[in-house]
Amino acid sequence: MSWKDVSFVLKSKKRRELLLLLEIPKTPTQISKYMKASLPNISLKLSDFIEMELVECINPKDVKGRIYRLTDKGKEVVKKIKEMESDKR
Numbered sequence: 001m002s003w004k005d006v007s008f009v010l011k012s013k014k015r016r017e018l019l020l021l022l023e024i025p026k027t028p029t030q031i032s033k034y035m036k037a038s039l040p041n042i043s044l045k046l047s048d049f050i051e052m053e054l055v056e057c058i059n060p061k062d063v064k065g066r067i068y069r070l071t072d073k074g075k076e077v078v079k080k081i082k083e084m085e086s087d088k089r
Contacts, residue, residue, distance in 0.1 A: 005052060005054065006081060006084075008052070009054075010081065014035065014041075015049075016081065019077065022068060023070065025068060025069035027065055027066060027067055027068070028042045028043055028046060028068070031068075046068055052073075053074075054070065054071060055071060056069060056070075056071050
């Protein structure tokens with residue numbers, strides 16, 4: 001994990017919300033409904049996270065119903081964000 005990754009996520013409330021949502025694996029449709037965001041918008045954010053190795057698809061061969069989860073690196077970023085937010089003095 002790098003601070004660059006943490007900073008990238010924290011620059012956008014939607015990115016932060018999405019990454020925290022993926023503590024429990026979800027499909028893009030589930031994420032879209034929960035966040036009240038368009039599916040293309042969610043797909044773009046997921047692509048960014050995949051490129052940064054924060055998120056992975058656990059069933060990439062499926063055309064529909066792909067499920068995404070945090071990688072170990074993604075879990076570290078989420079942990080760091082939660083630490084930072086709980087340490088508001």
